[in-house]
Amino acid sequence: MNHKIAPSLLSTDFLNLQQDIDMLNASDADWLHCDVMDGVFVPNISFGFPVLEQIKKVAQKPLDVHLMIVNPDKFIQQVKDAGGYMMTVHYEACTHLHRTVGAIHEAGMKAGVSLNPHTPVELLTDIIEDLDLVLIMSVNPGFGGQKFIPNSINKVARTRKMIDERNLHTLIEVDGGVNLDTGKQLLNAGADVLVAGSFVFSSTNPTETISSLKNL
Numbered sequence: 340m341n342h343k344i345a346p347s348l349l350s351t352d353f354l355n356l357q358q359d360i361d362m363l364n365a366s367d368a369d370w371l372h373c374d375v376m377d378g379v380f381v382p383n384i385s386f387g388f389p390v391l392e393q394i395k396k397v398a399q400k401p402l403d404v405h406l407m408i409v410n411p412d413k414f415i416q417q418v419k420d421a422g423g424y425m426m427t428v429h430y431e432a433c434t435h436l437h438r439t440v441g442a443i444h445e446a447g448m449k450a451g452v453s454l455n456p457h458t459p460v461e462l463l464t465d466i467i468e469d470l471d472l473v474l475i476m477s478v479n480p481g482f483g484g485q486k487f488i489p490n491s492i493n494k495v496a497r498t499r500k501m502i503d504e505r506n507l508h509t510l511i512e513v514d515g516g517v518n519l520d521t522g523k524q525l526l527n528a529g530a531d532v533l534v535a536g537s538f539v540f541s542s543t544n545p546t547e548t549i550s551s552l553k554n555l
């Protein structure tokens with residue numbers, strides 16, 4: 340039970356965001372996963388800094404900020420100011436990834452890199468030692484409630500091998516279509532952090548659902 344659970348706020352009731360955050364504060368959730376989308380990198384727009392600032396005021400758990408945007412370098416300080424603990428950028432959105440990761444660390448945050456389903460984990464071989472987290476997308480980013488892509492399990496296992504062979508402490512997070520069944524398989528393959536949106540917030544008892552993910 341060493342793994343972390345990061346419920347995704349994308350599936351909360353935005354009219355009652357504070358109520359959902361209060362529930363998460365009192366639950367077994369470890370981090371609050373915040374999905375920021377720009378309508379350019381992904382075909383959807385979610386929420387941005389004004390909303391993150393409000394979340395920061397009531398959240399009692401670290402904010403795990405998943406940026407699905409082009410040019411994330413432009414927003415590093417804003418993510419920090421909005422309470423970001425982990426700032427995760429997409430491999431596919433960064434031309435100078437090493438520079439971006441350095442700037443995130445310089446701003447005082449943990450740095451994560453996310454991979455789209457088609458991006459091989461082996462592309463991280465020359466940067467993984469600088470990363471606090473690798474986020475493996477198990478759906479195409481942009482929307483909650485999509486079907487889990489089974490090859491993600493294989494990607495987690497390959498990332499685990501890369502990390503263990505080098506004795507690193509980089510965490511492996513998986514995002515998209517996580518439920519008790521896929522979650523179990525991901526943990527067996529070596530995942531450290533499970534993100535879950537619709538599975539948590541569409542359930543009749545989100546607090547219990549988070550606990551069952553935590554107890555996998």
Ligand SMILES: O=C(CO)[C@@H](O)[C@H](O)COP(=O)(O)O
Binds near residue numbers: 480482514515517538
């Ligand atoms: O980053 C994303 C989607 O792009 C996610 O964090 C989703 O919010 C996960 O939703 P579910 O697949 O768990 O419903």
Ligand SMILES: [Fe+2]
Binds near residue numbers: 347372374405514
């Ligand atoms: Fe996400």
